[in-house]
Amino acid sequence: MNAALERPSPTRRDTTDTIVQGSLAVTTAGAPDTATLSSPTKEAVVPLAREGGARAWLVVLGSFFIHSFAFAPTEYVFGIFEHHYQNIFPDATASSIAFVGTTGSSVTYLAGFLAGIVADRFGFRITAFIGAIIMTVSLILASFATQLWHLYLTQGILFGIGSSLAYYPAIAAPSHYFSKKRGLATGLAVSGVGAGGLVLAPLTHSLIDKVDIFWTLRILAALCLVMCGGASMFIVEKKEHLDPNGSVSEQRQGIEEKDQEYGSASLETRMETEKTPFFEALKVFKDPRFLSLSLAELAASVGFLIPLYYMQTYSVFINLSADQGALILGLSNGASFAGRILLGLISDYVSNAKVLLFCSWATAFAVLVLWMVSRTFPTMLLMGLMFGFFAGGYVSLVPVAVAESFGTKQMASTIGLMYAAGGLGMLGGAPLAGFLLDVTLPNTSYLPVILTAGVTMLLGALCISCWAYLNRKASRARMEAH
Incomplete structure (x- = not known):
């Protein structure tokens, strides 16, 4: 033509x-x-294509439900499992038990790059559905565990694989449908983690007391199948992608369909159906902004799981009841729910970079300062609420930062590659905290644990500051070029 x-x-x-x-x-x-x-x-x-619409909000809803469960058994309610696993396996050390949840979280992130490529190659819906099935099977198998290493394989590795396959399509999909409201849409989607934690933490604690921990795992497996399996049907990628500056790239299929609609011949174009070659996806490493975000994930992830895993056990350590510890953990998850939505909404009107930067420093302050001085229920609750609120905001805004910096094309694989660095941090963070706790015996001290979490989050905040500077510099260069 x-x-x-x-x-x-x-x-x-x-x-x-x-x-x-x-x-x-x-x-x-x-x-x-x-x-x-x-x-x-x-x-x-x-x-x-118009931004938003009913289909777009259904994608956000599906992502919300997947987020509400994909991290619960290995992160947001694992502190409750850990407390009871110590009674079931009395000879196991604190670090070895923590390694169950850490393994699951780490595999979720370490497998993210491959999960992202699978999602970009075969489609978001089928990838998320397979992930939901694997998570369900893993929890059923975990309910028959008789030794600790059984949990490593089931609640750890297998659940992590399923979580990875479900999570990356769910986190990438909302950005395909939104640009102006991307912060709000992503915040609503990832707020499922906080909502899930708010509900599942007390539910898990209550179920364990009533029916034992193994039947609790089976009940959670049924919930996973219903929630995540059903929600995966809404996780559909768009045939159109927004580049970092807001322009649009269409797939060949969409162009040909509209070409026929206007009565013209088939349009030959260089914009072919998008697949994600392995080495093509790795080119993002050349961008210093990506390296800054990846280093931030690596550093912050070392400390991120520590409060979630040890908030309840620390509460018991300072003579609070186990119920109070579970309440603090549940309310922290509730604050995470609120932070993901409110801070995501604010970022649409202020600046994603500024809000993300503030969240990273506020989270570090909550752990390094507030947790350090917490000796009573009110101070511990304040720490849990502040940590949950700003850590939740941080988690919701990082995917927005990826979309703004690199566009939505191949977003699942880009986020997966970045979160793989976070997986390395998570792999070492909680077990290291458990080891530091063990070496203080018989005079147990949480000081090394708190310092480890706080300092690594502080390093993460410094890396986010570096990313914000580089991103602002790149934006100015792009404006000058046009």
Whole structure:
């Protein structure tokens, strides 16, 4: 096709905005209406998809339910499991028991790059559904464990694989449908973690007291199948991607469909159906912003699980009841739920980089200062609430930072690659804390544990500061180029 395809100019709106990225020019009239693809010899006009809509919010809902369960048995309620596993396996050390949850969390993140590639290659829905099935099977198998290493294989490795396959499509999908409200959409999606923790922490504690820990695992397996399996049906990627500056790239299939709609011949274009080659995805390592985010994940993840795993046991250590410890953990998860939504919403109006930066420093303060001085229920509750709120905001805003810095194309694999660094941190964080706790026996001291968590989160905040500077510099360079 040598001539441009033409349509009558839109009359519904008077205001027209044009966004240009490379050879792609996007023209919108108020609500997005047309997109023009230019090349040295070819040009086409295709409709530009509207942001949001009912389908988009269903994607957010599905992501919410997957988030509500995908991390619960290995992170947000594992502190409750850990307390009871110490009674079931009295000869096991604190670090060896903590390694069960750490293994699950680490595998979730370490397998993220491959899970992201699978999702980008075969589709988000089928990948998330397979992940839900694997998580369900892993919890059923864990309920028959008679030795600690059985839990490493089931609640640890197998659950982590399933969680990874379900999580990365769920975290990437909302950004495919939103740009202006990306912070809110992502915040609502990942707030499922806080909501799940708020509900599952007291539920797990109550079930263990009533039916024992193994039947609790089976009940949680049934919940996983219903919640995550059903929610995976809503996790569908979009055929359209937003680049970092807001322009749009369409897949060949979408262009050909619209080409036929306007009565033209098939359009040959360089924009082929997107697959994610392994080495192509690795090119993101050349960007210093990606390295800064990855180092932030590596450092912060060392300390992130420590409060979640030891908040309840520390509460008992300072002579609070186990019920009070479970309440603090549950309310911390509730604060995480609120932080993910509110801070995500604020980031849409202020600046994602500024809010993310504040969250990283506030989380470090909550652990390094507040936890250090907590000796009573009110101070411990304050620490749990502040940690949950700002850590929740941090978790929800990192995927937004990825989308803003690198676009939504191949987003699942990009996030997976970055979170793999976080997996390395998680693999060592909680077991290291358990080891430090063991070496203080018989005069148990949590000081080394708190310092480890706080200092590593402080290093993570410094890396986020570096990313914010580099991202601001890149944005200015992009504006000057245009």
